[in-house]
Amino acid sequence: DTEVTQTPKHLVMGMTNKKSLKCEQHMGHRAMYWYKQKAKKPPELMFVYSYEKLSINESVPSRFSPECPNSSLLNLHLHALQPEDSALYLCASSHGQGKGENNEQFFGPGTRLTVL
Amino acid sequence: QQQVKQSPQSLIVQKGGISIINCAYENTAFDYFPWYQQFPGKGPALLIAIRPDVSEKKEGRFTISFNKSAKQFSLHIMDSQPGDSATYFCAASMNSGYSTLTFGKGTMLLVSP
Numbered sequence: 001d002t003e004v005t006q007t008p009k010h011l012v013m014g015m016t017n018k019k020s021l022k023c024e025q026h027m028g029h030r031a032m033y034w035y036k037q038k039a040k041k042p043p044e045l046m047f048v049y050s051y052e053k054l055s056i057n058e059s060v061p062s063r064f065s066p067e068c069p070n071s072s073l074l075n076l077h078l079h080a081l082q083p084e085d086s087a088l089y090l091c092a093s094s095h096g097q098g099k100g101e102n103n104e105q106f107f108g109p110g111t112r113l114t115v116l
Numbered sequence: 117q118q119q120v121k122q123s124p125q126s127l128i129v130q131k132g133g134i135s136i137i138n139c140a141y142e143n144t145a146f147d148y149f150p151w152y153q154q155f156p157g158k159g160p161a162l163l164i165a166i167r168p169d170v171s172e173k174k175e176g177r178f179t180i181s182f183n184k185s186a187k188q189f190s191l192h193i194m195d196s197q198p199g200d201s202a203t204y205f206c207a208a209s210m211n212s213g214y215s216t217l218t219f220g221k222g223t224m225l226l227v228s229p
Contacts, residue, residue, distance in 0.1 A: 004159075031214035042205050042219035043160065050214045090159050096214050103215045104150060107159035 003027075004108035006091050012114045015081060021111045023074040023091030030096030032074040033105065034066055037088040043107075049074060050096055081115045088112055120208050122220025129227050135193040137223045139206035142187065146208035148215065151180065151191050154203045154222075163204070164191070196227045 004025045013019050023032065031050050035043035048056035049068040057066075063085075065077040074091055092105040121140045129135045139149075150165035166173045166180040166189065173180045179192040193200055206220040 042222055048214050104162055109159045
């Protein structure tokens with residue numbers, strides 16, 4: 001199984017709502033990533049978890065709160081978002097060790113988030 | 117230092133032609149260079165990747181050429197097909213445990229029938 005799954009596929013929320021995005025992989029990967037992608041732009045790294053510990057937070061506003069309950073699951077909790085946060089949110093995973101092709105990142109299909 | 121420059125921004129190629137996308141980097145610590153293909157509304161999919169100790173890698177119709185001294189690498193798509201129409205991102209990373217990808221800005225490829 002070389003798949004990263006993400007739910008939901010689409011999410012519409014108001015600025016006062018609380019919602020969560022979910023990501024799952026069963027490849028035994030120990031590094032998991034959240035990216036934000038705006039239209040016609042490359043993915044922009046938000047968070048990296050390595051062995052279930054938060055390793056990188058790219059100065060993301062606190063209205064985005066990541067969580068890694070176990071090595072297969074990654075959540076992104078959303079609260080009090082702004083319309084400019086509307087984007088495609090991508091999850092990825094990699095082995096978490098080794099170099100080059102042994103540490104390639106596999107991306108999920110993304111969650112299309114719209115904030116009204 | 118962390119930037120990866122990608123060109124062209126968009127590309128139109130006739131069916132059967134060769135598509136060429138170029139990338140350049142500054143940071144010599146990068147040691148892994150993947151290309152991702154992304155269709156609208158989908159996540160990026162790894163297409164092909166190369167390490168700097170190799171000058172060329174070919175997988176089917178896709179070839180990466182790598183010039184370490186010039187700090188440039190390129191993707192060639194031979195016999196381009198309409199189904200190849202997508203956005204292509206080059207990337208570079210320094211692997212140490214988890215990898216953090218530095219992406220180019222992307223190239224929108226349209227292969228006309």
